Amino acid sequence: MNIEKVMVIGAAPMGSGIAQVCAMAGYQVLLNDLKADFIERGLGVINKNLSRQVEKGRMTEEQKQEITARLTPSTDLNDAGGVDLIIEAAVENMDIKTKIFSQLDNIAPANAILASNTSSLPITEIAAATKRPEKVIGMHFMNPVPVMKLVEIIRGLATSDEVYRAIEDMTKSLSKVPVEVNDFPGFVSNRILMPMINEAIYTLYEGVATKEAIDEVMKLGMNHPMGPLTLADFIGLDTCLYIMETLHEGFGDDKYRPCPLLRKYVKAGWLGKKSGRGFYQYE
Structure with missing residues (x-):
């Protein structure tokens, strides 16, 4: 499974952090939220983080510009029609998450993986809102995302081995450490x-x-x-x-x-x- 284009849903600190590390790793990233000002705020935080890296000599201004060029704002879920992976980082509420996943199931390409950054909710239940439960997985990043190395990867009841391996490899490409966790409330961390x-x-x-x-x-x-x-x-x-x-x-x-x-x-x-x-x- 080849992942090149990623959509991150939710531009709050977790979502913008995920978008930042994906863009830094070379992925094309759509940062989606309900309102343009939410996205603007998220992109502002990313810009501030990257500027700090430039000041500290950890990257050049040119590298920073390349990273920000890979970030595209989106206020329309229909933009998910051209992506390979969607990472949902919306509010921690089952009704909201299942509604988003049900919509994404109808919009995203058939081969797209749907991941949730939930910190405690069952992936199996989220996956049940879709007709592709084998392509639904948990990617629980830690806060602040650009700094923390761990990503808990949670298999739902139906998550396929192929999807797990694709997400494990993608997580490593972000310079993160993937840890496999089974689908129980709160996983391991929480x-x-x-x-x-x-x-x-x-x-x-x-x-x-x-x-x-x-x-x-x-x-x-x-x-x-x-x-x-x-x-x-x-x-x-x-x-x-x-x-x-x-x-x-x-x-x-x-x-x-x-x-x-x-x-x-x-x-x-x-x-x-x-x-x-x-x-x-x-x-």
Whole structure:
């Protein structure tokens, strides 16, 4: 399976990061979103990232121009009619994802692979919205995409070996490390990470220690680069809650029950860094 042209759906930080690494690896990339200003913002972030690389002497201005020339904005899903791979990085919501995949199934060429950057939702269920479940796969990139090396590759129940191999090879071409994971709620990364974050929130909720103390213990005692409450703020508390609810529903086990304090903060609109306030306050 030859992949040359890629469409990335969603120009928020994850989607724009995926578009950037694909363009840097030589792929022609369509960056798609609902509104032109969303795409403009995403392309602006890419431009800023690449300019930083030029300043640091890691690439030339000419190389930067070549990369940006491979990026094309798109506000029409019908543009998927001429691509080899679509990587969906829309909001983490099953109804939205299945709707997108159902539409793409009718637009994309018969040989095109449909991938989801979902961080927790079952690939098998997403694939069921299409008539090509064997060509549907999970590509879970880590944030920030240009920096983080890992990509969890998730096979759905029907994903073919050929499609898996094509995505594994393509992931390596992005200078990423592919790791094969089976289709369970939260996969590996979030099945381990989110309960840890949730437990840190319970530790704060129960008054065991202050938020600063909890983060210091995990940074200095466990050698984590940032504390779990700071990390939750960077991920987005609404995203943390959604993933915990997915794990709780998927496994039916109360060890995945979201902490009431997490629910309270999300209801208050304290979503972390993106809203200016979560466990910490941001400028």
